[in-house]
Amino acid sequence: MNKEQWIKRALQKGIEAFEIYQSVQTEKSITWFDGHMDTMTTSHVLGTSIRGIYDGNMANIAMEEVNDDQMDDVLDELIEQAKVITTKDKDVLRKPESFDDVESPKDWVAPTTDDIKDCLMSLEKELLAYDPRVIQVASLGWEESTSSREITNSYGMHVADQTQVQYLIASVVVRENDVIKDDYQIEIIENLNQFDHQAFVKKLCDKALFKLHATSLKSGEYPVIFSYEAMTSLFGSFVNFFNGDLIYKGISPIKDKLNERIFSNKITIIDDPQNTDCLTIANFDDEGCPTRAKVLVNDGIFANMLHDTKSGNRMGMESTGNGFKSGYAGAVSVQPMNCYIEPGQYTLDELCEQMKDGVVITDLQGLHAGLDFVSGNFSLQASGYTVKDGKKDHALALITVADNFLELMNKVVEVGNDLDWQYHQVASPSIRFTKCAISGQ
Template sequence: MSEILGSVEGLIPLAERMGADEVEVYVASGKSFEIEVRLGQITSSHSIFDSGIGVRAVINKAVGFGFCNSLEKKKLEEITEKAIQIARSGKPDSNWSELPYPSSFPVVRGIYDKRIIELSVEDMVEITGRMLQAASEYDRRVMPFWGGVGSGYAVRGIINNHGVEVSEKGTMIGCVMGTIAREGYQVTPECSESDYKRSLNINPENVGREAARQAIDSLRPKKVETGVYPVILAQDALTSLLTYTLVPTISGDNIIRDKSAYKDKIGTLVASEILTIEDDGVMERGLSTCAFDGEGTSSQKTIIIQNGILKSFIFDNYFGRRAGAKSTGNAKRGGYAATPSISPTNLYVKEGDKNPDKMVSEIDDGFFIRDLQGAHSSNSESGEVSVVATPCWKIEKGEIKNPIKGAMLAGNIYNMLKDIKCIGNNIRQLAYLVAPWISFEKVRIVGET
């Protein structure tokens, strides 16, 4: 890992000689490999190797940025010069403070597995085949519509002229399967399952079977009457919903821009007292776990909501300083071609004491919603949501029964968070969210007319 920083450390004195007050170099190198499934067949594979840098230069509080997909010395020097030119011609930002300074970095565990790097093409095809076979054999009415298996590794590092110099390596592997079921002229909505890990312990058979089971269970749907019902949201639905509501609300940039429903509510009750949410950048084996964020600030655990009370927001270095706070280690990058932006790491909803069966058994007339569509249209400032619930099933007298056709969930997410009935103990990570099922007491469900 020291080699990746060694290839760019000469750019710091070069930028300073060119007139930079501050300079930061972000460097990344990695490889990914993917097997693709379409219409029940393994159809293609592709491998990508990519390396590059992103340079931020600051002159008189004006920030310039440049990037290139090469680690060749001449290219590195050219892109550094371009970042300097942009900063020199740019408009000063009176709110700019400074780039981060060195700090101690946590020891993170479970984010690198050499076995993933050593996987052959044959290994990847075999894993994909196991997932595909499990879905196909579950029921002849199931069609594995799309899916795939992907793996990769990455090395990234950051160096700046304040003395930050840190690097890290990580791996990832995952599989996903989308299915439909056909019976006569009836075709179900798409149902999917996935499994992503930082180490080589995914379960492709379970992914295939579960995607197939959902599709079969979605056959012969019924309509539902509009009304207010108790509702259980699974992790997929929670991820869809919170991505476009709660996450923007707790992001420090929206606090500064006065676009957050939670502004000026630190220390007040904003949710049910049984709800605790943390942003945990150092969680063992977390999909977003890292020792440092996208600008070299050490990762940490930040309590967002504790027993319903709002405790903190998440910040990068820039907006943290503007808010009179510190960075919480939440500056994320989409790669070397992007500047940092605020994003959660592992957003952890603390599990409750109810197993899933118990949660269902306590509902006499309600719904279990696996996923939601259209959550991107939600209004994070007002909290208003109107989304399609699919796949979705009716709960009757404590049992999950028939699938539901054309139902919509409508309401206000911030009111829903205050109206939580119970929280499950079936914790699972999907993307950035680490959460169990959550049961809400009263949710408006709009039936198909």
């Protein structure tokens, strides 16, 4: 694609501002089953999205294949799209700005296909040998991908970056008498030669085996701890409370609460796309706006909201560098990146000791249907375990946990120190609450 020619021709046709966004995604996936490599797939996808402003309106066209011979046809289509747009919002493309070029400290070492196969073969044997109650390795696989993006526009912007990730995923099925349970584990692996097989096998199998004796619980209100896994899921479902676009539209329940207390004073929330502890970092968003760290909640006070260029303009504010796409063909929208609840000082075991008796929620299900974003209410299927005399007691299943997120976040006793990003872009440590309604027997 001759980008200079596209930009020149767009301006000649009366397009006021023009942008070319390109992404390249390269992936390799290997799955293993019953002693053999089951599948191996590779892909390489180049995607191009162009945006242009004509008569004050912005239109967008996405393409997988770009042919310079189609330049005039594509630009004419872009103009026709812009002509039928009736929004009153003033659309703009961003001009180039300087930004801090933060580099990820991760040192990815790509393994050979043979190394991956040897690892998966060995891991399957180790999982099955861990305990006779492990009856099947239901899934086992390796995933790796490299993504790059590049933004060029008629104002002279030209920015580019690249990210990489590789991870292993496994799930096991366990059985004792007529009771069958399963669980899974994902591990981000920078260097396969440094992968701790034994620790991975133990963690996965112990999680699954612990579920075999799970019981329900008498319905009532209990002191509760949401483990980092469950709390990350719950927080991720409500993080768009801070979405400036939803606040502007009146959808967020904290729309009128800027600079007011919304959570316990033990809660501080930060969004930082340049956080080097995270799997992926971004020095600029998908509009080319420099990213930066923002404190969204400071000791319980709602301090800042997230914006892209459009939502910021609507509210008379600057973009916070949170205009991201869900894919090259997607529209820019306000999205958190590397957003987290600031960790405290206690381990999960210490939180249990402090609670003495209560419930730890480790997993939540039905997040797509069991919560109401506008009100903050949720009622979700859950699993976890009881705590007795400060120690982990027995597994729980077939329970439902219900509350209101805003009210729950005002019942914080302590925040744990076990923030674990893994593959998430929104994360939370374990949090202990005074009480929460749990339905069971």
